[in-house]
Amino acid sequence: MGKKICAKCDKEFQPGESVLTALDKPWHVSCFVCAKCNKPFGGGGSCVLENGKPMHEDCSKAQFEDDSGTCDACDKTLGNGEPTVELGDGSQYHQSCFKCNVCDKPFDKKSPYHVKVNGKPCHTKCADVADDVTEKIIRNNKECTKCGKTITSGVKVVPGVGSFHAECFACDTCGCELSGKYFIHPKTEKPNCKPCVDKFVKKWDRNKEEREAKK
Structure with missing residues (x-):
């Protein structure tokens, strides 16, 4: 029978030492704590997994928000199964929030995003009627996971999958x-x-x- 190793510290259990079995893995009692706040779990011992590590539910939510960042349009957490649109200047948006600041319509093949006016994304045709264009085209220079060609404007970033042109994300x-x-x-x-x-x-x-x- 193989020796038991603690899932957190990777140390072998000594004879007579208490073994706590949780999430189908053995732990030292002192090692089975939240991976974010390092505090033990409550009386029920309930926890959630975040990247394979046990966490309190509130800590898991906070960790997700820290890792994902927030949308530059609505200030809400990115992710949760919706593609993120990332621009070359580092700004990020939920796909549903990535709209022209002038006409409030989404960007597509016929009316793509090319400029920012006062820090807000706009269609080229809408920027022509705006007071002043403060930023020219912002390029990402990333390669599309599907077609392999360079992405030169807004890019859909799908966590764990890749980066895509809008028309390639299918x-x-x-x-x-x-x-x-x-x-x-x-x-x-x-x-x-x-x-x-x-x-x-x-x-x-x-x-x-x-x-x-x-x-």
């Missing part, structure tokens, strides 16, 4: 352009639209039931 199954929230396919682990993920899950559940019925 469902990996049906090819439809993804807008708003995206969903990770359980098998391929690539961005998909909700209908394609739902279809796969239903098929998977149906096949599972058939396999169990044959046993």
Whole structure:
């Protein structure tokens, strides 16, 4: 039988030493604490996992906000399944918040983002009628994960997946352009639209039931 090693400190348990089993792993009692605040869990011992580490729910939320940053338009936390639009000057937006400051319409292939007016993103045509253009085109110079070409304006950054042109960020199954929230396919682990993920899950559940019925 192999020796037990603590999930936090990687030290071997000594004979007679208490072993706390949580999250399917062994811990020293003193080691099973929140990875952010370093305090023990309450009487119920409940916790959540953040990047594989145990945390209090409030600490996990705070850590997510620290790691993700905030949207420059609405000041709310980025992430939560919605692509982030990142500009070359370091500013970041929820995809749904990335709109022209003059006409309040989203950017697309026909009316792309190219300039900032007084620090706010605008369509080129809208900037022409603004009082003054304070910043010219801002380039990201990142390579698109899908097509490999350089991205020269707003880039969709999908955590753990890559960076994309707006038109390249599409469902990996049906090819439809993804807008708003995206969903990770359980098998391929690539961005998909909700209908394609739902279809796969239903098929998977149906096949599972058939396999169990044959046993």
